[in-house]
Amino acid sequence: MASRPPMIRGVPPVYIPMVDLRSQYLDIRDEVLAAFDEALTGMQLNLGPNVQAFEQEWAEFCQAGHAIGVGNGTEALHLLLRAHGIGPGDEVITASFTFIATIEAIVQLGAKPILVDIDPRTFCISPERVAEAITGDTRAVMAVHLYGHPADMDALADVIGDRDIKLFEDAAQAHGARYRGRRTGSLADGAAFSFYLSKNLAAYGEGGAITTDDDSVDDVLRHLRVHGSLEKYVHRYVGYNSRLDELQAAVLRIKLRRLEAWNQARRAHANRYTEALSGLGDLQLPVEEEWAEHVYHMYTVRTPRRDDLAAAFADAGIGNAVHYRVPCHLQKALAECGYREGSLPETERAAHEVLSLPMFPELTDAQIDRVCEVVWEALA
Numbered sequence: 001m002a003s004r005p006p007m008i009r010g011v012p013p014v015y016i017p018m019v020d021l022r023s024q025y026l027d028i029r030d031e032v033l034a035a036f037d038e039a040l041t042g043m044q045l046n047l048g049p050n051v052q053a054f055e056q057e058w059a060e061f062c063q064a065g066h067a068i069g070v071g072n073g074t075e076a077l078h079l080l081l082r083a084h085g086i087g088p089g090d091e092v093i094t095a096s097f098t099f100i101a102t103i104e105a106i107v108q109l110g111a112k113p114i115l116v117d118i119d120p121r122t123f124c125i126s127p128e129r130v131a132e133a134i135t136g137d138t139r140a141v142m143a144v145h146l147y148g149h150p151a152d153m154d155a156l157a158d159v160i161g162d163r164d165i166k167l168f169e170d171a172a173q174a175h176g177a178r179y180r181g182r183r184t185g186s187l188a189d190g191a192a193f194s195f196y197l198s199k200n201l202a203a204y205g206e207g208g209a210i211t212t213d214d215d216s217v218d219d220v221l222r223h224l225r226v227h228g229s230l231e232k233y234v235h236r237y238v239g240y241n242s243r244l245d246e247l248q249a250a251v252l253r254i255k256l257r258r259l260e261a262w263n264q265a266r267r268a269h270a271n272r273y274t275e276a277l278s279g280l281g282d283l284q285l286p287v288e289e290e291w292a293e294h295v296y297h298m299y300t301v302r303t304p305r306r307d308d309l310a311a312a313f314a315d316a317g318i319g320n321a322v323h324y325r326v327p328c329h330l331q332k333a334l335a336e337c338g339y340r341e342g343s344l345p346e347t348e349r350a351a352h353e354v355l356s357l358p359m360f361p362e363l364t365d366a367q368i369d370r371v372c373e374v375v376w377e378a379l380a
């Protein structure tokens, strides 16, 4: 059992944010401003050289055949499903314990989301529950790599077997995570990424991407994101306006060069948290399965005394967040799906117990130690 971290006597609590985007910006500011200047001087702002280069670099990083930059992660999910012909009458199985965008993409295509429970260790979709949910109308399973820990993709593929059911990844929280040595984005029939502000790889605005190995899906997606068109004013499909912005792509290229180091920093912070907090009463710490390399988008603990812990953080000026307090199957927006309290017990228990601690690459050891000190005070 780890010993309690030392008290910093006489020092008033410091404000420790959940995420500190400014300190990261200050580290890369000169490069970002120079890249903006170059892009604006070049004035090729519609799917210009930075988008094209980023797509290649992102595909390579993800060990995928293609990457297609789009407007945001929600549209990446929607376009991925649409490119595979998912629509009315189709069922898509996914987890309720996710950000609602995963499910919005399914609903907006007229397909039916089938929400299943999680594995309480990893918080990711349970392959056993997926097996029970498959019907003759199932067209796809959308695995969410929640908090940066990959879902058990081989187990999901085994459950699907040789049925005509696609397996997809919602990798919005897991840039660079590995499953049995392979990177997210290369683990299934296609993956959707978000580059929202606070993600492990984040734009300074909106951004998203889809990865796929399938040349024909790549071609459909390149049409769909620009009004179904690759030739000016000639439209093969009714599509969307969902381009990755050129300036955001310039930012993403600069940050991608640092992503591996930033993810390693997150892993080191997670180790420090885990060392300082293990053995503390009913507190459960994040698990990393032996087949996984977690990238700690979130360091999320669980305790039945979650609200007490959140209150202690608030008093001490420490940022924290609950992902997610109301699981999707109990959201009013999805009432028509017909779920009720008790439908997904592991998801509901997690929603009552989880709390995410400050986590970002620039977090200092002193900040981590202070967070741990407050956890001990609140729960010991």
Ligand SMILES: Cc1ncc(COP(=O)(O)O)c(C=O)c1O
Residues within 6 Å of the ligand: 072, 073, 074, 075, 098, 099, 101, 102, 144, 170, 172, 173, 193, 194, 195, 196, 207, 208
């Ligand atoms: C799991 C998950 N899926 C999808 C999204 C949607 O991404 P975006 O905000 O870029 O639309 C997010 C992030 O916000 C997410 O966390």
